[in-house]
Amino acid sequence: MSDALTWLLLAYPLGALLVWLAPRPEAARAVALVAHATGLALAGLALAAFDPGRAGFQLAARAPWIPGLNIHYAVGVDGLSILFLPATALLFLGVTLASWNSVRELPRLYHSLLLLQAGATLGVFCAVDTMLFFLFWELSLVPFYFLVSLWGVGPLRGYAAAKYTLIMFAGGVPLLFGFLVLAFNHAGLGGGLSFDLAELLAMPMSDRQELVVFLLLLAGFAVKMPVFPVHTWLPLLAMEGPVAVMALLAGLKLGAYGLIRFAVPLAPEAAQSLHWLLAGLGTFGLLYGAVAALAQTNLRAMLAYASLSHVGLVLLGIASFNLQGVQGAVLQLVNFTLAAGGLFLLTAFVQRRLGSTDLLALGGAAKTMPLLASFFLFFGLAGMGVPGTSGFPAELLILVSALQTHTGAGLAALFGMVLGAAYFLNLYRRAFLGPVVQPGVAQAVDLQARELALVLVFAALILAFGLYPTPLLEVIRPAAEAWVGRLS
């Protein structure tokens, strides 16, 4: 089974090649769908082969990549990362289905880029060599740049794509330097350069070095999360980018994953001494995002600020440095893949029907699109953490741990939840309830079979994990315990 992850990572680029061999554009998207389905099946196989009773990396594979620098192709998963594989594969499958008919220009390129993006994103979750991680991290920028600048819906899509890419490149610099400092430190202790996560975790470091490493990695990941004040690319991208693709941005919070996987375990002392910084950034982002979301008049912009608010909560969970906190953070990330990703997919359906997601073009949409409106509400409630949805256990764990460790921040987070309900329900009321005024809304058709099937899967998973989260928590637990164990 040690090749499971390699096959998973290979399936996507292979699919991207096959898309070009398909005889017609319609066949190309079918090939893409098959590739995504294969990827999802492989991710499911990896999950099935994963032994939830063990901490440490499983399904590991390793081969030399740049022997001179001791850089390896090294992949593996543990309880903190395994859940992201099927979640990511599922979200990409959803995006492919959501853009089934809406991509008219260069469909082959679109689907092959989406497949490459999926491969790079899964690589980020699988890599256990810091340089391999960096490779996938940077590789995931390129397809995204094209997806936004070629298929974006806004007039400033080119600017938005360039801004995103450049900010991410700039964020890559501290990340790379953080990994280099770690490698040098390993060499300084007589072990030679090392980029292997397990070796680096076992390496002692002085307080000063830990602080440098942590700040560098935090800077790199904060840009991606995003954290206030480096979040400005997110609302812009949400307005300008292709709506379905934005589900990836809201649903996959790679920055938070990076923080959990690399920044905190590699520099545990520094992370703990800077707990106030993490909790402060988290709380502020949570409140700022919620307040800003209140002021939006466009579904996409509201979802972007909601995403900022969500990631603040995850950060708060991480900052508590206890078992419940990190379990809740990982669970919340998985929940967002389903809930926030699902919301953006539904928004894409709205955009496809009305050509806009602005409140001016909506109003009373629930009358003509009752199914779409119901699912929108359901996913929104999951994002808020209402009992019965997968958001509830996650949010509860985070809040409990935050109230224990940072009482003030925990109370502020509670207030943030109220704001979250306010911005979502207020915008929901204005968009979906009330009388129908726009002719576009009056003529809109409800969810079609393909769309309905897609959101049903998302909704079923949200409901299932909301009512019975134990299997997920059991998968996360051993790795989370090991994670907390490093801190004390």
Add this chain to the structure above:
Amino acid sequence: MTELFWNQHAAWPMLATLQLLPLAGASLLLKLGERPLATFLGRAVALAELLLAILLYRLLDSHATGYQFAERLDLAGPLAYHVGADGVTVLFVLLSALIVFLITLYGLVRGLAEPARLLAVTLAIQGVTMSLLSTLNLLWFVLASGVELVLVGHLVRHWADSPERDKAAARFVQFQGVGLAMLLAGTLILGWSHHDTSGTAWTFDLLDLAGRPVPRDLGVVVFFLLFYGLGVRTPIFPLHGWLPTVAQHGSLAVAPALLLGVKLGIYGLVRFVLPLLPEVAAAWYPYVTGFAAAGVFYAALLAFQQVDLRRLMAFAVVSHTSLVVIGLFSLDAVAFQGALLLAANFGLAATAMMLMTGFVYRRTRTTRLDKLGGLFDRIPLIGLTYLVAGLAIVGMPGTPGFDAAHLVLESAIHRFGALPTVAAALGNVAAAGFLLWAFQRAFLAPPPAGRGAAIERAAGMESLIAAALVAVLLWSGFHMGPWLDLVDAPLRALAERFGHV
């Protein structure tokens, strides 16, 4: 330094063949004149040269130190024909052969005037370049540079479309002439000093000169003469004044690719200047890198202000060449490795960008950014190749630029500390900025209002060239090991002169 003569391990003098084959091809082409056979023959010669370069790579023992395939023939006094190859030579020989072969294919599609004569000049330049790359005699290097200068100057002027091509050619010859004069002066002082201190006959042979260090005071003078002499050609800030004009008004793609694809200035520094004057280089490196760091940002700043794709490319070259110089003057084995591979990577990537610019120009008859736009829908592969090359320059993982830049940054941290290194890395982000911006305006922006006919789709040969460049870039990017091995032994030997291993 040791050498192994060709008759000890090769069937025939390969380096001589490498130099003479293109020269013979060039003279044959000139005899044949403009007829279909001539262009076919020209491409055949370029292909044969590429195969020969690959054969040389296969035969080279990359773990041995010292020069291999050496040939020696005494000519007039101190001017001797003395050639030899190590891993560094072979890397540049391969790069040069590949670039020239792609240029011959490129000439086929571009529909340039007098194709046979263009091929003849290109092959002649290739022959001289091979001579520059393989010679171990400094005077020979200088004289061959002079020949190359004349040939490239002709190319710049003769195959340009711009009304200002005379200015471009004049600017080129003026700058390069001064650089050459400095190079010659430095060389003569070196030869004289060797004659004076050793009491033997005049010599410019690398092996002789390296055996006897130059006195310190004189060394400084020689170092800066040689460094700036090569710096004009490279070009490095602040000696780059000729490049924007030549890039904008000179021959499009062919001359710049020949000049900038193979970074002979960097090669000259590694082959002659650093081994001959290690102490001076070690004493003066802060100044050199200071200027180089300024160059990274200065050129990036100017690149942002350009309205012409060709001028923008010129400043991009200045910006990234400065990064190579920073790497080189970190003065240890890892840095040399990184800098040389970075130079090769930049050369290949810049060639790719210039050839793609040529393809764009064939369609639009302009390279002004406001007149371009809307090209990606029609020629996606050309656009993609341009972007991949741009990403290689920025040092994106998966391209050879990443590993090379990584090595450079690693030793730069050791040599200069973290902060200047982070600054240089941010300069690279600036490069990402203007390259992405150029790509966006040229390929993705909405097409200009006045454009008449639709943009022609990519021809088969264009796609082939683009795909070949992408394949080479990605393949060497993901599989860097062989190239690191290739240059490892000679650069380790060079680093020993600086007291680091």
